Amino acid sequence: MRLVLKLLLVLLAGFASVMWLAELGGSVEIRLADLWIGMPLAAAILALIGGFLLLHGLLRLWSWLLAWPERRRLRLHLEHRAEADLALTRGLVALAAGRPDAARIEVARARRLMGDTPQLLLLAAEAARAEGDEPAATLAFEALAAQPEARFLGLRGLLRQAEARGDWDAARDIAAEAQAKEPEAEWLRAERSEVARRREDWSEALALSGADAPRAALSLAAARQEGDPVRAGELERQAFLAEPGFTPAVLAHANRLLDAGHPRRARGVLQQGWNAAPHPDIAEALLALETDRIRRVRLVDELTRQTMAHPESRLLRARVALDAGLTGRARHELTLWRETGQADRRCYALLGEVERAEHGPDAAREREAGWLREAAQAPLEPVWRCGHCGAEHNAWKPLCQACGTAGAIVWSGAAR
Numbered sequence: 245m246r247l248v249l250k251l252l253l254v255l256l257a258g259f260a261s262v263m264w265l266a267e268l269g270g271s272v273e274i275r276l277a278d279l280w281i282g283m284p285l286a287a288a289i290l291a292l293i294g295g296f297l298l299l300h301g302l303l304r305l306w307s308w309l310l311a312w313p314e315r316r317r318l319r320l321h322l323e324h325r326a327e328a329d330l331a332l333t334r335g336l337v338a339l340a341a342g343r344p345d346a347a348r349i350e351v352a353r354a355r356r357l358m359g360d361t362p363q364l365l366l367l368a369a370e371a372a373r374a375e376g377d378e379p380a381a382t383l384a385f386e387a388l389a390a391q392p393e394a395r396f397l398g399l400r401g402l403l404r405q406a407e408a409r410g411d412w413d414a415a416r417d418i419a420a421e422a423q424a425k426e427p428e429a430e431w432l433r434a435e436r437s438e439v440a441r442r443r444e445d446w447s448e449a450l451a452l453s454g455a456d457a458p459r460a461a462l463s464l465a466a467a468r469q470e471g472d473p474v475r476a477g478e479l480e481r482q483a484f485l486a487e488p489g490f491t492p493a494v495l496a497h498a499n500r501l502l503d504a505g506h507p508r509r510a511r512g513v514l515q516q517g518w519n520a521a522p523h524p525d526i527a528e529a530l531l532a533l534e535t536d537r538i539r540r541v542r543l544v545d546e547l548t549r550q551t552m553a554h555p556e557s558r559l560l561r562a563r564v565a566l567d568a569g570l571t572g573r574a575r576h577e578l579t580l581w582r583e584t585g586q587a588d589r590r591c592y593a594l595l596g597e598v599e600r601a602e603h604g605p606d607a608a609r610e611r612e613a614g615w616l617r618e619a620a621q622a623p624l625e626p627v628w629r630c631g632h633c634g635a636e637h638n639a640w641k642p643l644c645q646a647c648g649t650a651g652a653i654v655w656s657g658a659a660r
């Protein structure tokens with residue numbers, strides 16, 4: 245409506261101007277040699293405007309004709325795009341419905357129409373994977389990785405494939421490249437840490453580990469791989485500081501101090517480790533420093549002062565007492581342990597030994613058999629066990645070979 249009003253106003257103004265000019269009179273003359281053209285001013289202005297409009301119209305027509313092939317191409321492109329979008333949607337639906345074969349047909353149709361767009365390549369790869377066609381999926385992921393904007397998507401797909409086939413070296417390279425592309429991707433850092441653990445590259449696993457990683461286990465594992473003794477010693481110290489109750493780190497750190505000629509500090513570390521989590525290996529390491537049986541009893545008294553009621557303390561005190569011929573003291577410790585109702589088989593086995601030491605092998609036979617019967621009912625002694633799959637291990641290791649989990653092997657026994 246406003247446009248019509250505007251047009252009307254312009255027409256009125258034009259008409260008024262022409263009328264005004266016509267009333268004003270005047271004429272335009274063009275003389276060229278003998279040629280003479282003369283016309284009223286209003287008619288000349290009208291002719292000029294008419295000529296301008298005609299020329300403008302002709303130019304518009306010309307550019308419209310020139311752009312015609314491009315418009316046709318664009319229209320076709322849009323039609324193809326709409327068809328390809330439909331095929332893509334049908335492909336996604338087919339994949340979600342668990343029909344990867346149908347999804348691949350739709351993707352092939354869409355690729356013919358639109359070429360290799362990142363979305364189509366991703367869907368092609370996922371459909372191929374769902375159908376178990378890994379080589380085709382690899383090709384699609386590689387094509388995706390070749391496109392600068394979609395490179396990360398391609399690398400992510402290739403990483404998952406490498407992990408699935410257990411090619412951890414390839415997985416490490418791909419993950420590092422993907423991280424360089426997306427430095428902020430937190431899940432990728434965790435993934436790289438997991439890949440490093442699978443490769444048993446413990447220093448890399450430690451460097452990439454997050455706050456919830458088993459740092460003590462990773463540090464100790466890295467120390468075992470470290471060629472430089474100074475750095476290995478530092479890693480062992482860090483493992484011990486991260487978890488003073490982690491016996492393998494306690495022993496490694498204490499042994500390193502002993503080798504360096506610091507027996508007092510080594511004993512301090514063993515004491516600290518025992519206070520945090522009494523473990524028979526710590527006792528063994530400490531007793532290796534003392535051969536006199538009576539002095540061993542005193543050494544153990546000192547070691548277990550803060551953990552008197554702990555089963556490992558009771559057992560250790562009984563064992564050194566028995567070695568020193570103090571059978572009454574050994575029996576007292578074992579009886580106290582037994583009365584808690586938590587005593588494991590070692591308690592009854594040692595009570596049998598006490599009987600033999602007190603009464604001689606023959607007289608003790610009957611009593612010993614009684615303890616052995618009780619032992620059969622008692623819980624098993626603690627062992628190194630994988631917290632993930634439950635597999636037993638004869639010593640601590642950074643990686644459970646049974647299930648491939650790192651840092652999961654723990655001393656599963658009496659409460660720490």
Ligand SMILES: [Zn+2]
Nearest residue numbers: 630633644647
């Ligand atoms: Zn396991």
